[in-house]
Amino acid sequence: MDKSLIVGLLQNVAILLAFTLIYDIVWESEKKFRSRANKVYAGLIIGAVGVLLMNTPWTLSPGLVFDTRTVLLVNAGLFFGPFATIIAAIVIGIYRFFMGGSGVWMGIATIITSASVGILWKMYRPSWRKRNYMVDLVIVSFLAHFCMFLSIFLVKGEAVRANTFQTMTLPILVIYPLFAILVGRLLINRMNNHKVKEELEVSEARYDSFVNRNSDMMFMKDENGKYIVVNDMFCKMAGKTREQLIGLTDLQVYDKSHSNRYIVTDNEVITTGDIVIFEELFNGKITETTKFPINLGKNKLGVGAIIRDVTVKHKKRELQEVLLYLSRLSLVDQELKIFIEKIHFHMKKVIKADNFYIALYDKEKDKYKFPYYVDEYDTVDDIENYSLHNSLTDFVRMTGKGMLINSQTEKEIAEQFPLESVGEYSPVWLGAPLMDSSLKEVIGVAAVQDYHDEEAYTEEDLMLFEIFANTIGIFIERITMLNRLKEAKESAEQGNRLKTAFLANMSHEIRTPLNGIIGFSEMLSEDIENREHREYAQIINTSAHRLLSTINDIMDIAKIESGQVSVIKENFDVLLTLRETYYFFKKQNLKVDLKLALPKNKSIDVLSDKIKIQQIITNLLNNAIKFTPEGFIEIGCIDEGETVQLYVKDTGIGISEEDKERIFERFAQVESNGRRVYGGTGLGLSIVKEYVGLLGGEMWLESEVGKGSQFSFRLKKSAN
Ligand code: ADP
Numbered sequence: 001m002d003k004s005l006i007v008g009l010l011q012n013v014a015i016l017l018a019f020t021l022i023y024d025i026v027w028e029s030e031k032k033f034r035s036r037a038n039k040v041y042a043g044l045i046i047g048a049v050g051v052l053l054m055n056t057p058w059t060l061s062p063g064l065v066f067d068t069r070t071v072l073l074v075n076a077g078l079f080f081g082p083f084a085t086i087i088a089a090i091v092i093g094i095y096r097f098f099m100g101g102s103g104v105w106m107g108i109a110t111i112i113t114s115a116s117v118g119i120l121w122k123m124y125r126p127s128w129r130k131r132n133y134m135v136d137l138v139i140v141s142f143l144a145h146f147c148m149f150l151s152i153f154l155v156k157g158e159a160v161r162a163n164t165f166q167t168m169t170l171p172i173l174v175i176y177p178l179f180a181i182l183v184g185r186l187l188i189n190r191m192n193n194h195k196v197k198e199e200l201e202v203s204e205a206r207y208d209s210f211v212n213r214n215s216d217m218m219f220m221k222d223e224n225g226k227y228i229v230v231n232d233m234f235c236k237m238a239g240k241t242r243e244q245l246i247g248l249t250d251l252q253v254y255d256k257s258h259s260n261r262y263i264v265t266d267n268e269v270i271t272t273g274d275i276v277i278f279e280e281l282f283n284g285k286i287t288e289t290t291k292f293p294i295n296l297g298k299n300k301l302g303v304g305a306i307i308r309d310v311t312v313k314h315k316k317r318e319l320q321e322v323l324l325y326l327s328r329l330s331l332v333d334q335e336l337k338i339f340i341e342k343i344h345f346h347m348k349k350v351i352k353a354d355n356f357y358i359a360l361y362d363k364e365k366d367k368y369k370f371p372y373y374v375d376e377y378d379t380v381d382d383i384e385n386y387s388l389h390n391s392l393t394d395f396v397r398m399t400g401k402g403m404l405i406n407s408q409t410e411k412e413i414a415e416q417f418p419l420e421s422v423g424e425y426s427p428v429w430l431g432a433p434l435m436d437s438s439l440k441e442v443i444g445v446a447a448v449q450d451y452h453d454e455e456a457y458t459e460e461d462l463m464l465f466e467i468f469a470n471t472i473g474i475f476i477e478r479i480t481m482l483n484r485l486k487e488a489k490e491s492a493e494q495g496n497r498l499k500t501a502f503l504a505n506m507s508h509e510i511r512t513p514l515n516g517i518i519g520f521s522e523m524l525s526e527d528i529e530n531r532e533h534r535e536y537a538q539i540i541n542t543s544a545h546r547l548l549s550t551i552n553d554i555m556d557i558a559k560i561e562s563g564q565v566s567v568i569k570e571n572f573d574v575l576l577t578l579r580e581t582y583y584f585f586k587k588q589n590l591k592v593d594l595k596l597a598l599p600k601n602k603s604i605d606v607l608s609d610k611i612k613i614q615q616i617i618t619n620l621l622n623n624a625i626k627f628t629p630e631g632f633i634e635i636g637c638i639d640e641g642e643t644v645q646l647y648v649k650d651t652g653i654g655i656s657e658e659d660k661e662r663i664f665e666r667f668a669q670v671e672s673n674g675r676r677v678y679g680g681t682g683l684g685l686s687i688v689k690e691y692v693g694l695l696g697g698e699m700w701l702e703s704e705v706g707k708g709s710q711f712s713f714r715l716k717k718s719a720n
Pocket of ligand 1 (some may be wrong): 663709
């Protein structure tokens with residue numbers, strides 16, 4: 001084979017290689033703008049390359065030149081599509097036509113056939129590049145050059161044609177197809193490169209939007225704890241740029257306390273291969289970090305993290321807790337200052353409240369007092385008397401509305417209301433009225449303010465603050481009410497003491513002459529002969545007795561009421577006391593039989609107030625005598641072991657169910673048909689009940705109308 005043929009072919013191949021670059025430059029890179037014009041442009045360039053090829057040919061004989069235009073065109077058809085290829089074929093064809101010579105028709109035929117084979121192959125096997133493209137490349141290349149081989153028949157002149165067959169058959173059927181395959185391979189490679197690049201771009205765009213258009217913060221660290229990926233949110237939160245983070249470790253980025261925690265959790269992730277979740281305060285926000293192991297390849301483990309801002313979630317949870325706290329807050333038995341301190345403590349969890357005060361308004365003085373005042377800068381010296389005219393506090397009190405004041409709203413208010421600033425200026429202020437429970441009157445103002453951050457409060461905070469203010473308002477009103485009640489009670493007690501002293505005095509003044517009346521009327525009734533006059537004296541005597549007993553009852557009640565009854569306890573034999581009382585009454589010639597029912601014991605000792613027990617029994621006996629027209633009355637005692645039960649039983653008129661409770665009330669008497677039938681004050685039983693209570697026992701009553709009654713109570717025996 002002629003050496004110059006190889007040289008010519010190599011020259012051509014160089015040009016063809018340059019051609020593959022065109023693919024890069026005009027075709028793949030401009031994919032998005034692959035317009036008609038672009039295709040024409042590509043066609044013309046390919047045409048130009050063809051012309052170039054034809055100018056570095058191998059000449060077999062004058063007018064018969066060989067170059068690799070077929071390689072160019074078949075690949076143009078395969079990769080650039082019909083439009084550009086046809087344009088290129090036309091350019092190359094015309095050029096060949098004007099070159100003329102014996103090979104002109106063969107030359108034009110090879111142009112048409114190779115371009116057509118490429119175009120048709122691409123049209124009918126559009127996805128040939130996807131699978132086993134080498135097989136396709138081999139077939140197409142061979143087919144195109146087989147056509148070239150056939151076109152040798154078009155060479156003019158018998159001898160020339162024969163020479164051509166002889167010289168060119170082998171190169172055309174072997175070397176040319178090989179070049180075509182080579183160029184095709186190159187183009188496919190380039191194409192795949194482009195595809196990979198594109199895919200990479202797409203995946204990068206996806207990755208970027210996934211990582212950076214995300215409200216969560218993310219980062220990735222390599223096996224040495226150096227940041228290799230950080231997203232925008234993370235940079236923003238950390239207050240650093242990407243450059244300030246990438247390639248650095250936590251030790252270089254954060255202070256020790258933070259970086260230590262990060263390093264510890266990183267190690268935990270890497271050693272356990274597990275997820276680690278922790279919460280922390282990070283630049284004023286509460287964050288929840290989830291760390292997980294990341295396979296970095298080559299047996300290396302790094303750490304990935306997703307950090308979420310959970311401040312709002314936290315705030316909500318805390319808010320619920322605080323509201324629950326408020327709803328359960330006991331308003332009883334608390335001091336105002338301590339109460340507000342507690343509220344303040346909880347309020348701080350949900351509202352910035354480093355500066356918080358309560359101003360209570362005194363209507364009469366038109367002044368404020370500050371029962372609570374916590375402030376970074378200001379103090380109040382005269383806690384009691386503050387005139388706050390033209391202040392925001394005063395404004396809120398007058399309007400009765402909660403307000404969020406910043407420099408903007410302050411200006412607006414200042415246009416209608418002459419505002420004067422009090423104390424250190426703060427850029428934001430939150431005030432809420434303290435209402436009384438009828439929600440009609442403003443009793444004061446609660447306020448918080450922040451000196452450092454104008455954005456410290458939102459409208460939501462205002463609402464929240466009003467809830468706190470309402471709770472405080474209700475509490476303050478309650479306290480005021482309780483204080484008033486206490487005062488009223490004290491003055492009532494004072495009055496009572498005076499009354500008792502008066503009564504005690506009076507009773508002495510009454511009882512002394514009454515005793516005179518009783519004594520002398522008794523003497524008279526014994527001495528007077530005249531029966532009628534004697535009866536008069538006796539009436540005077542019983543009346544005086546009744547009067548005395550009434551006065552005694554009233555005195556007892558007065559003493560009970562004013563809490564002046566004292567119990568004097570001693571050890572005594574209760575059986576003896578009952579006997580004494582029995583004999584005292586037995587002497588009095590009663591209409592009914594009086595019995596005494598005692599247990600067999602010689603004595604029963606109790607630790608109690610002897611006089612009171614005597615009074616109780618006497619009162620019960622007096623009632624029994626009064627309400628028992630016939631039958632008997634019994635004073636009794638039952639030994640119950642630890643305790644002893646005393647009772648007075650009668651066979652009198654009895655007491656109906658509905659009256660049983662009532663008769664122990666003061667001044668209560670059973671009426672029949674709305675009329676009082678028996679004399680008395682209705683105080684006896686209430687005194688009895690009170691005394692039994694004072695002695696630590698309880699009174700009970702069994703009774704049936706028409707059959708009789710039994711009043712009983714129990715005493716503890718003395719321990720010996
Ligand atoms: P007073 O006897 O001065 O009216 P009390 O408080 O001692 O006042 O008694 C209240 C009322 O209870 C009496 O008016 C009477 O109606 C009823 N009562 C008290 N003891 C008896 C009794 N032993 N039998 C029936 N009724 C009684």
